[in-house]
Amino acid sequence: MTAPEGLSRPTDSETIRVLNDRRSIRKYLPEPVGDAQVEAILEASCRAPTSSNLQAYSILVIRDAEKKALLAETCGKQQHIADCPVFLVFCADLTRIEAALQRGGFDLEDNNLEMGLVSSIDASLVGMAAYAAADSLGLKGVCIGAVRNKPETVAEILGLPKRVYAVFGLCLGYPAAEPKQKPRMPKPGIVHQDTYNAEAALSVIDDYNTDLKAHYDSVGTESIDDAWSGTIVNKFAKRPRSGLRDALQKRGFDFR
Secondary structure, three states: OOOOOOOOOOOOOOHHHHHHHOOOOOEOOOOOOHHHHHHHHHHHOOOOHHHHOOOOOEEEEEEEEEEHHHHHOOOOOOHHHHHOEEEEEEEOHEEEEEEEEHHHOOOOOOOOOHHHHHHHHHHHHHHHHHHHHHHHOOOOEEHHHHHHOOOHHHHHHHOOOOOOOEEEEEEEEEEEEOOOOOOOOOHHOOOOOOOOHHHHHHHHHHHOOOOHHHHHHHHOOOOOOOOHHHHHHHOOOHHHHHHHHHHHHHOOOOOO
């Protein structure tokens, strides 16, 4: 069923334009990012949705050059972490949940998959809200999933207690250069109406390989012909971050 026509409602906004223009930025001007701007970004991002009002996340604002350098090294030698004026780390945080449970005579020792998922999703939602808020102020950045490469090392650098782990980081700064936007998969393979269309979901892979290959060629980046699917094989045929589950379990998150 199609939606009724003729409704006079807007289809464009500043928020939509900000999100449509989003791209990963790894090179920054030396201009600092002020405390007032960071505070405005965090104030807005903390209005992100949160399951059952748990607010099961914490955000670390990292400006210290030594800490950023340590994190850059730990995250696979990603120099932009050290170079960016401010690095935000979004953490799943069950400490306040556990404290509330303890007040009722319970604890999280029998922690389950749902609590780990809820806190990780909460952190992700607030992180994306922060990205959009920062972008609306002219700040650009790149998300860093590699904070999960060595969860215990990152926890030590940041002083994270048990029941807290870093889900991802976000470099922020004023862009020194803005690369060409990478294409996304065609919407017919991503968006489904009322019922999931398995054939459509898989039908876009070949076209996307071609589009992504053309993009890499246009920016002078070497790539293979099956630029998306082949890269997936190369990166993920072997189990990534094989020690992650055990590391997170030690931090108090049970993803079994």
